[in-house]
Amino acid sequence: MAHDAPGAHDGEGPRLPSARGPVSASVAEYLRGTGAPPGSQDVAGAPVYGDDLQLALYLCYELHYRGFAGVPEALEWDPDLLRVRAALEHRFLTALRADVPVHDSVDDALADLLVEPVDGTGVSHHLSAEGELWQVREYAAQRSLYHLKEADPHAWVLPRLWGRAKSGMAAVEFDEYGGGRTDRIHARLFADLMADLGLDTTYGHYLDEGAAEALATVNLMSLLGLHRALRGALVGHFAAVEITSSPASRRLAEAMRRTGAGPAAEHFYDEHVEADAVHEQVVRHDVIGGLLAEEPHLAPDVAFGIDVTGYLEDRFADRLLGAWRAGRTSLHTPPRSEIPLSS
Amino acid sequence: MPKSPSDEPRRIKVQRQGPVLVEGPVEVELEDGTIVVSDRFRVALCTCRRSRRYPWCDTSHRDRTKDR
Numbered sequence: 001m002a003h004d005a006p007g008a009h010d011g012e013g014p015r016l017p018s019a020r021g022p023v024s025a026s027v028a029e030y031l032r033g034t035g036a037p038p039g040s041q042d043v044a045g046a047p048v049y050g051d052d053l054q055l056a057l058y059l060c061y062e063l064h065y066r067g068f069a070g071v072p073e074a075l076e077w078d079p080d081l082l083r084v085r086a087a088l089e090h091r092f093l094t095a096l097r098a099d100v101p102v103h104d105s106v107d108d109a110l111a112d113l114l115v116e117p118v119d120g121t122g123v124s125h126h127l128s129a130e131g132e133l134w135q136v137r138e139y140a141a142q143r144s145l146y147h148l149k150e151a152d153p154h155a156w157v158l159p160r161l162w163g164r165a166k167s168g169m170a171a172v173e174f175d176e177y178g179g180g181r182t183d184r185i186h187a188r189l190f191a192d193l194m195a196d197l198g199l200d201t202t203y204g205h206y207l208d209e210g211a212a213e214a215l216a217t218v219n220l221m222s223l224l225g226l227h228r229a230l231r232g233a234l235v236g237h238f239a240a241v242e243i244t245s246s247p248a249s250r251r252l253a254e255a256m257r258r259t260g261a262g263p264a265a266e267h268f269y270d271e272h273v274e275a276d277a278v279h280e281q282v283v284r285h286d287v288i289g290g291l292l293a294e295e296p297h298l299a300p301d302v303a304f305g306i307d308v309t310g311y312l313e314d315r316f317a318d319r320l321l322g323a324w325r326a327g328r329t330s331l332h333t334p335p336r337s338e339i340p341l342s343s
Numbered sequence: 344m345p346k347s348p349s350d351e352p353r354r355i356k357v358q359r360q361g362p363v364l365v366e367g368p369v370e371v372e373l374e375d376g377t378i379v380v381s382d383r384f385r386v387a388l389c390t391c392r393r394s395r396r397y398p399w400c401d402t403s404h405r406d407r408t409k410d411r
Contacts, residue, residue, distance in 0.1 A: 116405040171384050179384065246402040250395070277400040278387045281364055285356075 012069040014204025018334060021289070023088075027059045030081065031071045037080050043087045048095040049315070051332065053088060054215040058207070060085040061222035065149055066203060073209070081151040086094050088209025089223055096220075100311045102304050106236070106292070109283065111308040113243045123317045124248040127255035136259050137197050138330050139320065140190075142214040146221070147190035148203050151176035153221035160231040161287075162294055168286025169235075172242070172279045186275075189268045196262030209331040213316040220312055224305060232298030235291050236305025239283045244313075245276040362387035362400035371398045 001205060016032065019025035022042045029035030038056065046053040062068065062074040075081055103109035151173050154197075161169055178184030200206070224234035237260040253269035256262070292299055323330035356364040368382035379398065387400035394401045 112406055112409070115409050116402070116407060118407050175384060179382070247405070250401060273401050274387075274396060274399050275383070277362070277402050278364075278383060278385050279375075280402070281361065281387055282385060 003178045013067040013071070014069065014202065014207065016054065016068045016071070017207040019052075019246065020055045020332075020334070021046060021050075023052045024055040024059065025218070027056045027081075027084065030201065031059065031063075031068060031075060035070075037084045040087060043084065043091065046091075048091050049212060049216060051212040051215075053091065054212045054219060057085070057088040057092060057219050058215045061219060061226070062204070064222070064226065065152060068204075092216075092219065092223065095243050096308050096311070097304075100304070100308045102300070102307045104303075105300045106288065106299050106306070109236070109258065109303045110243070110288075113240060113306065113310075116247050122248070123320050124251035124255070128251035129256070131255050131259065133197075133259045133261070135320075135330075136255060136261060137199060140194055140265075141199055141331070142210050142316075144194060144199070144206050145204075145210050146218050147212060147246075148187050148201075150186040150190060152187075153218075153225040154234065156225035157231050157234045157238075161235075161291060163281060164290030165235070165287050166290075168282045168290060169238075172282055172287070175275060175279065186268075186271075189264070189271060192264035193256075193261075193268040196265040209317050209318070211330060211332050213312070213319040217312050217316055220308065230301065230305075232291065232295070232301030232304030233308070235283075235287055236302035236307075237309045238305075239280075239288055239302075240306045240309035242276050242279040242283045246273050246280060249273045249276065259264050352363075361390075361404055363390055373398065 016028050019028050023038045023046045026038035026042065030037045043053075043056075046056075059068075060081060063071070063073075063081075067073055067076070103112070125141065126152060127139065131139075154169075155173055158166060158169060158173070174180070176186050178186070178188070182188070194201045221234075221237065224230045224237050241313065249269040249272035253266055253273065256265040256269060288302060318332045353366055358364075359407070365386045365388060367384055367386045368380065369386050371379050371381075373379065381399065389397050389400045389404075391404040395402035395403065
């Protein structure tokens with residue numbers, strides 16, 4: 001299989017992507033050892049949901065997963081880089097807290113997710129009804145930034161949970177990691193889907209193509225996973241992903257069948273229809289229920305985690321559908337003027 | 344001697360709306376005698392009969408509109 005080919009296990013990590021502005025350029029140069037980290041004025045001036053800030057934050061976070069080729073592993077805990085990461089996180093989280101309308105209660109937030117309208121208009125609806133193969137490939141390439149590390153950002157919450165919440169979360173994660181079977185690890189099933197679509201299955205390969213809106217969805221998981229203080233939001237986020245996944249996966253499986261993507265591509269989403277119908281139940285009853293029984297004061301954060309996930313997913317959907325309706329690519333393509341002008 | 348897990352009654356969780364939850368693995372015998380197997384740690388069995396992956400839940404029981 002393609003991801004078993006030499007080099008596909010990317011022991012050295014993916015190569016650093018191209019910068020998208022002064023902040024991401026400085027972070028990349030600092031990682032290479034050729035420059036200073038970005039200054040606070042650059043961090044303060046970058047649009048918070050834009051390419052430059054989201055890529056810079058993504059670069060900081062990736063050191064906690066697999067790092068980058070040629071970047072020393074020790075930089076994961078470099079105080080100067082952590083200071084930059086904290087400044088970027090502060091801007092991101094402050095914007096989300098201000099911009100995302102949050103339900104008054106966890107039950108209300110969940111109730112809205114548990115309605116499955118007949119006339120939905122999201123990306124999975126579009127792809128199942130009329131998606132073209134090139135759109136399916138663009139979707140998979142950008143989703144690979146998460147799916148090739150599927151469940152990893154959520155594993156960080158395990159030491160921060162107790163009792164029922166911990167055992168429920170661990171059981172779902174075990175399922176995500178293939179239930180002890182290497183060939184069933186969901187990240188591996190996604191690599192098989194990518195191979196069916198003729199995409200490169202190497203971890204991190206499509207970072208340059210990821211739209212800012214795609215990077216933001218992954219940055220959210222890393223943000224919530226890496227901070228114990230945000231464990232309530234992480235649990236809410238995970239619940240939102242699991243609850244919305246099953247019906248969306250059914251539509252995406254239809255899209256794979258209709259576009260002739262291939263058997264592994266169909267299998268990835270078929271597996272998620274069934275798996276996530278179970279995960280949803282465990283996450284709602286045991287993980288959220290268990291967490292709030294222990295720590296009821298986290299309820300507003302759980303609701304925030306649910307709603308912020310929908311907010312960033314909607315932004316990504318708007319990016320995809322807006323581009324496709326106009327007949328354009330949804331991928332990040334650097335405009336000529338985007339070459340960083342900083343010294 | 345501790346009891347082996349097979350001596351313990353298997354707990355099944357039922358709810359007003361949604362699937363029956365059973366500890367896996369399970370074998371399910373369908374009406375026509377077919378046996379289907381799931382080795383998931385927990386298995387969600389469809390009770391609304393709307394699932395397209397019957398007997399497994401595929402969340403088809405969900406409401407289509409907010410007001411019930």
